[in-house]
Amino acid sequence: MDFYDAVRNRVSVRAYKPDPVPDDVLNRVLNAGRLAPSAKNIQPWKFIVVRDPETRAALVPACRGQALVGQAPVVICACALTDQAWKGMGGYWSAEAVDVTIALEHMILAAAAQGLGTCWIGAFTEAEVKKVLGIPENAKPIALTPLGYPAQQPKPRPRKPLAEIVCYDRFS
Secondary structure (H helix, E strand, O other): OOHHHHHHHOOEOOOEOOOOOOHHHHHHHHHHHHOOOOHHHOOOEEEEEEOOHHHHHHHHHHOOOOOHHHHOOEEEEEEEEOOOOOOOEOOOEOOHHHHHHHHHHHHHHHHHHOOOEEOOEOOOOHHHHHHHHOOOOOEEEEEEEEEEOEOOOOOOOOOOOHHHHOOOOOOO
């Protein structure tokens, strides 16, 4: 699939087939995250690939009851390694969330190019996710995504026109 087709066709999928994701396809998705840029190229991330059905089921209440997390054959939890992230972004804050977000978005677009569905999961309870996945204190889950073949293809949601979101030379 062409890159712009992947960007145009990517939608949040909330229903998944039980079909497994082949290792080679999963590895292409994960490699897209590995290749993502990060501040000072530190790559302060760890991606937990959850295939175990019991673990995925345990993530459902940790993700505020979102059943799709347990339904997809794979869940990826994207974590920031907080002690490694560059702390000088904007002159005063840590780049950890931005770095991990870029990497996960690379994976989400790679998944779309492979015919897989994803859904950005930001509604979760950090302490519960950390407990279920054994995430240490120096790591912070930033987002999760289920990953699998869509059971249905949702329609794209409307987007604002460029003229409403872009300005040139100065904020306006």
